[in-house]
Structures are given as structure tokens and as C-alpha cells.
Amino acid sequence: MNSTPAFLSGKPWFRQAWLVCLAAVFLAALTARMGFWQLSRAEEKRALQLAVEAQTALTPLREQDLLQDTTLWQHTHRRAALEGQWLSDKTVYLDNRVHHGQSGFWVMTPLRWAPGKVVWVQRGWVVRDARDATKAAPVMTPQSETVITGRIATGLSHMVELKKTESPAGSSGLKIQANLDLSQMQAMVSDKVTGLVIQTDADSEGLRRDWSLVGVGPEKNMAYAFQWFGLSALVTLLYVWFQWIGPLLHARKQSRTT
Numbered sequence: 001m002n003s004t005p006a007f008l009s010g011k012p013w014f015r016q017a018w019l020v021c022l023a024a025v026f027l028a029a030l031t032a033r034m035g036f037w038q039l040s041r042a043e044e045k046r047a048l049q050l051a052v053e054a055q056t057a058l059t060p061l062r063e064q065d066l067l068q069d070t071t072l073w074q075h076t077h078r079r080a081a082l083e084g085q086w087l088s089d090k091t092v093y094l095d096n097r098v099h100h101g102q103s104g105f106w107v108m109t110p111l112r113w114a115p116g117k118v119v120w121v122q123r124g125w126v127v128r129d130a131r132d133a134t135k136a137a138p139v140m141t142p143q144s145e146t147v148i149t150g151r152i153a154t155g156l157s158h159m160v161e162l163k164k165t166e167s168p169a170g171s172s173g174l175k176i177q178a179n180l181d182l183s184q185m186q187a188m189v190s191d192k193v194t195g196l197v198i199q200t201d202a203d204s205e206g207l208r209r210d211w212s213l214v215g216v217g218p219e220k221n222m223a224y225a226f227q228w229f230g231l232s233a234l235v236t237l238l239y240v241w242f243q244w245i246g247p248l249l250h251a252r253k254q255s256r257t258t
Contacts, residue, residue: 017243024239028232035228042218042225049217052077060149063113066194073152073195080197081149084113088141090188093176096159099125099208105136106156107207108180110189111148111197118191120180121148122156122198124207134176140205150197156180 060079066072086109093105104127110118129135161178186193203209 020239020243024235024243028235028239031228031232031235035225035232038221038225038228042221045218045221052213055079056151061152067114070194076152076154078152079149079200080152081147082111082113082119082197083145083147084111084118086111086141086143086146087118087189088143091139091141091175092180092188093126093136093174094156094159094180095176095178097125099127102127104128105174105176107139109141110185110191110193111146112191113194116191117194118189119194120185120196121150122153122196124199124203124205124209126207134174136174138206142205148197148199149201150199153196153198155182155196 055075055077056079058078060081061072061075062081063083066080072078088109090110092108094108095105097104097106104125107123107126108120109123110120112118123139126136126139129137156179158181159178182193182196185196198211199209200211201209
């Protein structure tokens, strides 16, 4: 028995037409599916954006709130107002952080906000020295009691590094690292690390704090979805034109000339 599908057993032009049709349907369906996937990602980011806005709209957490309920540290993006003492000798400069197109450092310093408790603070961004990569613009760290406001974060973004780039005693005296995770934060201090806060006060102490929430907005995914749907429509239009409209117009033109 001949197991060859019927559409492949006909004339060559017929088999070719079927193969072109299948390829066009596959490409149009695939690109449309990618468009719908991007729309779903946009919806997820829109929901995340609303959740972030809802958290930031709440009353800032105070020391007493965090002492009474430690689970509040899990409320990512919730605002917090803390008063404490900087542990300036533990300051870490996170390398290769770009801010508005400039290369520089994130300045990380632990703040003792209660007896035996510290929170690591992403204090701000500072530009790298143009002539010496181990130096940065001056940063002032108050030695007296300090009040900061910020938002709670789960962790820092991780930079790809070929090897550990830690410089505890460079020519500038800055402790420079590529990354800093929660386990390292705890190992560097004797107090208990309760969380991570990204400081959102106005620019001060030589630091810039105009942070942006990367990857939260749905706009990029909406743009990608538009591109995928446009590609799907283009595949469909090209197929219809070259397989149906074009040959039909050519046949009519031929019939008029004969």
C-alpha cells in the first residue's frame, strides 16, 4: 500500500503549493504565538507594577514595626524609615554599575538600626575616576546618628565575573567587588543582617539616588508583541499575494492578451 500522503503524490506544482502553504501557516502561527506570549509577559509586568505601586503607597515602616514583626522585611518595595549608625569601615563599592550611561559604583554600607541588628543599604551611585579604575568621586559618610528612607529589596543584581574581583586594599583604599550577596553581607558584620534597603532620599553625600525599576514596565513587551503580530501578518499577506492574488492577476492579464 502506498503510504505517501495524497497531496504529495500529485503533480510537482501541486506538491510545492501544499508545502508552501504548510510553511506559511507554520510561520504565521509561530509568530502569532510569540506575540500572545509577549502580551502575557506584559500583563505579568503590569500586575507587578501595580503591586509595587501598592507597596510604595503604604505608610513607611518604622523601627518598632520591624522589631515587632520581622516578616515585614519580606515586603519587597515597601518603604522603610530607619535611624541608626553607619558601619563605615564595612563599606563596599560594587564595580561596573552603569548609571545614565556612565560607569561607576554602587556604594553599599551596613546601618546598625537596633542593638545587634544591621541592614545593608544601597546608599547611591558614584562615578568612577576617569584615570584610575580603583578610585571614585568622594563619598561622605556621617559618623553621627543618621535617618534614612528607602525601599526594601530582596537582593542585588548579579554581574557576570570571570573570576572573583575583590580589592580590599587597592591604591585608593576602597573595597571593590563585582557582587555582594546576602551570605557575604552577613559574613562581613558581627550583627544580624535583617534585610537590604535601597536608599531613596534626595541626592546627598556625593551620591546619586535617582533609581529606576528595571524590567517592571510592560512597554517593552507590548512593543515586542506588536513586532511579532506584524511579522505574522506579513507572512500571511505575502503568502496570499504570491500564491493567490499574483497568479490570479497574471492569469487575467494573459487572458486579455490572447
